[in-house]
Amino acid sequence: MNKTDMPMVTEGIKSRYETCTGCGVCLLSCPVWRQTRDVMLTVCGRTRALQNGSSPEELRDSLNACVLCGACGSVCPVELDTVGLTTELRALLNVKNAPPRSERAATGTTFRKAFSGSKVFLPGMAVRKNEQIFQGITRLLEQDNALPSADDDISDIAADIEAGVRPEPKQLEKLASAMSGVTEFVVAEGFLHRYLRAWFPEKKVIGLGEALLRLPEIAKALKPGDLYVIEARGYHSDYKRLVKFYDSVRLQAGCTMSTSLQRAAIPVGATEPQKQRGCSSRVDSSEQVRWILDRRKVDRVVVESVEDMGIFKNLSPVNVIHVSELR
Amino acid sequence: MNTILNVPKTGSPDEMAQDSLKGIPRQQTNPARWDGSGWDVFVASLRYKNIEICEKRQTCLVYATDSGGLASGLPHGVVIAVSAQQIAEILKAAQAYRVPVTVKGGGLTTEGESVAFGGLLLDMRGMNKVISTDAEKMTVRTQAGIYWHTLAETLRRDGLDYLSAPLNMTASVGGTLSVGGIDINSPRLGCSADQAVWLQVVTPTGEIKECSETVNPELFERVLLGYGQFGIITEAVLRIRKFTHITMHYFYYGSLRLAMEDLQLLVRGDAADYCGILTVLDKAVNLLVAFDSDERERAFFEKWRSRIRGHGEFGFALRMAWHYALRPWRLGEAFYLLRRKITLEPAFNPSHHMEKGKIVDRAVVFSNSVWKFWGGRKMVIPDLALSAEKFVEAIERGNKVCKKYFPRYTLYCVGIKLLGKRERYELSCVPPDATDFAYGCEFEPILGDTPYSRDYLQSFKNEIYDIGVDMKTSYYRFGGMMKGYVRRAFGDAVVDKHLAMKRAADPAMILNPDVLF
Numbered sequence: 001m002n003k004t005d006m007p008m009v010t011e012g013i014k015s016r017y018e019t020c021t022g023c024g025v026c027l028l029s030c031p032v033w034r035q036t037r038d039v040m041l042t043v044c045g046r047t048r049a050l051q052n053g054s055s056p057e058e059l060r061d062s063l064n065a066c067v068l069c070g071a072c073g074s075v076c077p078v079e080l081d082t083v084g085l086t087t088e089l090r091a092l093l094n095v096k097n098a099p100p101r102s103e104r105a106a107t108g109t110t111f112r113k114a115f116s117g118s119k120v121f122l123p124g125m126a127v128r129k130n131e132q133i134f135q136g137i138t139r140l141l142e143q144d145n146a147l148p149s150a151d152d153d154i155s156d157i158a159a160d161i162e163a164g165v166r167p168e169p170k171q172l173e174k175l176a177s178a179m180s181g182v183t184e185f186v187v188a189e190g191f192l193h194r195y196l197r198a199w200f201p202e203k204k205v206i207g208l209g210e211a212l213l214r215l216p217e218i219a220k221a222l223k224p225g226d227l228y229v230i231e232a233r234g235y236h237s238d239y240k241r242l243v244k245f246y247d248s249v250r251l252q253a254g255c256t257m258s259t260s261l262q263r264a265a266i267p268v269g270a271t272e273p274q275k276q277r278g279c280s281s282r283v284d285s286s287e288q289v290r291w292i293l294d295r296r297k298v299d300r301v302v303v304e305s306v307e308d309m310g311i312f313k314n315l316s317p318v319n320v321i322h323v324s325e326l327r
Numbered sequence: 328m329n330t331i332l333n334v335p336k337t338g339s340p341d342e343m344a345q346d347s348l349k350g351i352p353r354q355q356t357n358p359a360r361w362d363g364s365g366w367d368v369f370v371a372s373l374r375y376k377n378i379e380i381c382e383k384r385q386t387c388l389v390y391a392t393d394s395g396g397l398a399s400g401l402p403h404g405v406v407i408a409v410s411a412q413q414i415a416e417i418l419k420a421a422q423a424y425r426v427p428v429t430v431k432g433g434g435l436t437t438e439g440e441s442v443a444f445g446g447l448l449l450d451m452r453g454m455n456k457v458i459s460t461d462a463e464k465m466t467v468r469t470q471a472g473i474y475w476h477t478l479a480e481t482l483r484r485d486g487l488d489y490l491s492a493p494l495n496m497t498a499s500v501g502g503t504l505s506v507g508g509i510d511i512n513s514p515r516l517g518c519s520a521d522q523a524v525w526l527q528v529v530t531p532t533g534e535i536k537e538c539s540e541t542v543n544p545e546l547f548e549r550v551l552l553g554y555g556q557f558g559i560i561t562e563a564v565l566r567i568r569k570f571t572h573i574t575m576h577y578f579y580y581g582s583l584r585l586a587m588e589d590l591q592l593l594v595r596g597d598a599a600d601y602c603g604i605l606t607v608l609d610k611a612v613n614l615l616v617a618f619d620s621d622e623r624e625r626a627f628f629e630k631w632r633s634r635i636r637g638h639g640e641f642g643f644a645l646r647m648a649w650h651y652a653l654r655p656w657r658l659g660e661a662f663y664l665l666r667r668k669i670t671l672e673p674a675f676n677p678s679h680h681m682e683k684g685k686i687v688d689r690a691v692v693f694s695n696s697v698w699k700f701w702g703g704r705k706m707v708i709p710d711l712a713l714s715a716e717k718f719v720e721a722i723e724r725g726n727k728v729c730k731k732y733f734p735r736y737t738l739y740c741v742g743i744k745l746l747g748k749r750e751r752y753e754l755s756c757v758p759p760d761a762t763d764f765a766y767g768c769e770f771e772p773i774l775g776d777t778p779y780s781r782d783y784l785q786s787f788k789n790e791i792y793d794i795g796v797d798m799k800t801s802y803y804r805f806g807g808m809m810k811g812y813v814r815r816a817f818g819d820a821v822v823d824k825h826l827a828m829k830r831a832a833d834p835a836m837i838l839n840p841d842v843l844f
Contacts, residue, residue, distance in 0.1 A: 038407060053388060
């Protein structure tokens with residue numbers, strides 16, 4: 001049974017932030033912390049403030065500073081759903097201020113017809129904009145019988161959730177109806193993974209990088225001199241499984257990964273959607289890329305996220321390719 | 328016997344308790360808030376110098392407590408440290424307007440030492456940069472607000488590592504150097520404070536000074552293990568080493584005494600690169616040893632393995648099965664031990680942190696596990712720091728106290744190599760009678776969801792600390808709420824000597840005022 005009518009708040013917000021012990025382990029992988037060193041702008045600061053009597057409204061700046069990469073949640077010793085907590089608090093603040101749905105949804109999700117295959121590839125806006133990459137991915141995924149969704153996409157749903165606007169139930173019902181025959185989603189936009197898993201618990205949801213790395217010709221092309229840049233949001237949404245998957249890829253190829261000592265993915269492009277929605281970002285993506293590249297001796301950079309590619313190309317002294325271009 | 332019958336079932340666990348330190352006034356356990364006189368003019372003077380100070384309620388609330396979660400206090404404002412010059416200006420103004428300044432690094436104190444009971448909270452974590460690495464001299468120069476984890480992450484890019492640091496990687500370098508810093512390699516490499524070869528310090532009167540064993544050595548000895556009383560460490564040069572993957576072995580004991588004796592044997596003999604004791608109650612006592620190299624590991628098995636009395640996992644399981652088969656009324660305890668083992672073991676050997684049977688990033692593995700299995704919103708971790716001669720007796724006495732108060736607890740014991748007689752060791756976690764090696768033990772109850780009152784927890788801490796007074800030894804955590812024990816443990820002469828030095832260095836007594844004196 002699909003759960004598109006499932007409310008986004010699965011637990012009370014309070015019960016979530018009350019579980020935080022304030023250990024600060026989350027700070028170690030937080031890009032906002034890395035660049036600001038202001039605990040107030042981090043999930044650790046927010047939970048501490050809430051525990052001690054602060055109101056969500058007082059934390060508006062802090063909530064908007066979060067890039068929702070999920071690195072904090074993946075390393076949290078008490079397994080706090082940090083992304084869920086932050087989006088719920090954003091939704092709480094945006095209830096009164098959300099613009100009418102008609103204004104926000106003029107373009108984007110339509111889902112006019114049912115998807116015909118069992119495996120669907122949701123490329124997202126960024127991949128669609130890069131025709132060459134899009135065609136390359138499509139050709140590769142066709143080998144695995146994964147077909148791209150036609151003209152439908154759910155990027156706007158992701159943007160809504162990120163902005164703190166809950167999707168319209170009708171919109172999700174249309175999505176569920178269109179995808180009723182689908183058994184597996186291949187999703188480029190990592191932020192959507194957690195929500196698709198929640199809405200369609202019986203379906204498999206994997207990231208674009210994982211789908212491509214499962215193809216032997218791609219996996220074999222990854223070399224010891226490569227630095228593989230993981231798309232952070234999708235990785236952290238299924239961290240317990242993916243940390244093992246990517247570690248096996250690393251060991252097999254002998255390459256390095258864009259992970260921290262805690263094996264969280266250092267986020268890069270996850271900051272971009274935040275900028276697109278008009279918030280001033282506290283995280284400079286270029287600075288993140290500089291940190292990933294800092295004193296690493298690599299021959300080539302292989303990037304999962306199309307959004308990350310441009311930034312790496314600007315800053316990397318070595319060749320930068322998309323994972324679909326691995327040969 | 329139900330050991331938690333005394334636990335009040337009503338009221339918030341944070342509810343302020345009555346005096347629980349016998350004969351020691353209430354303000355010693357959670358000080359009264361500073362009254363704020365002079366705050367406005369202090370803030371104005373800082374803003375005139377373009378120093379950013381945040382007085383927002385929500386920001387102050389973030390700093391309301393420390394890792395222990397039992398001390399509560401609100402600063403009047405917060406400054407994120409950015410430079411030694413900025414800190415110097417703050418301390419000059421604080422002296423002039425008599426504003427207390429509490430310094431916080433990782434905030435991993437458990438007795439409220441990093442909680443500001445009014446005044447200014449200075450968050451040192453703004454100073455978090457690695458300044459330079461010298462691979463020839465094997466040293467790193469770093470700002471002191473950096474987390475050990477961040478330092479490790481930076482060093483790792485060059486295949487380097489720090490020597491020893493607390494197992495909790497959200498400790499800051501500066502905070503650790505101010506209190507000691509114990510690792511499971513401390514039996515070999517000493518405490519973290521003894522890694523420092525040079526410091527930049529802002530004195531309580533706002534002078535920026537450099538110090539080392541040859542330059543301003545008195546200041547160097549005062550600031551290291553000085554509990555933040557004699558200056559704020561803003562930069563440090565630390566000794567480093569090459570990064571290694573380590574091989575870990577566990578030996579299991581049913582007897583705490585045997586394990587402690589064997590730990591001391593290994594420490595004295597420099598038999599392992601890392602060693603320590605971690606227990607589940609006093610029933611499953613785990614002596615862990617680890618090695619940086621295959622050679623050291625081989626040497627251990629050739630020379631030392633036969634001399635220690637711990638069992639391998641299978642042998643210990645058989646003994647435990649026999650033990651509980653004869654005591655069926657204690658099966659609950661047996662199942663608890665089994666559950667604990669089943670959950671702990673994978674966490675200490677996660678496949679993604681293992682390569683060819685060795686642990687990579689052992690500090691990450693340990694740090695996360697410590698929080699996962701021993702962490703909580705409220706923690707009490709009283710400890711005893713001991714000479715070799717007193718170690719076994721003191722820990723056995725402490726173990727009895729744990730049993731009396733809690734159904735579930737853990738002991739964590741390590742050895743610490745000392746650098747000989749150093750001034751820094753006086754009035755510190757290093758016991759006055761320790762030579763060559765000191766030993767420490769943390770007594771950590773597993774509180775779970777049981778709503779223990781502050782009184783109950785304080786009484787437990789007091790009983791542990793009373794052992795220290797009785798045996799004339801020291802503690803790792805003797806500040807904050809436990810500062811009532813400073814005079815009892817160290818005596819008036821030593822405390823008055825340090826108090827006089829503090830008054831000379833900090834005339835208005837504004838720097839970390841609620842920590843020791």
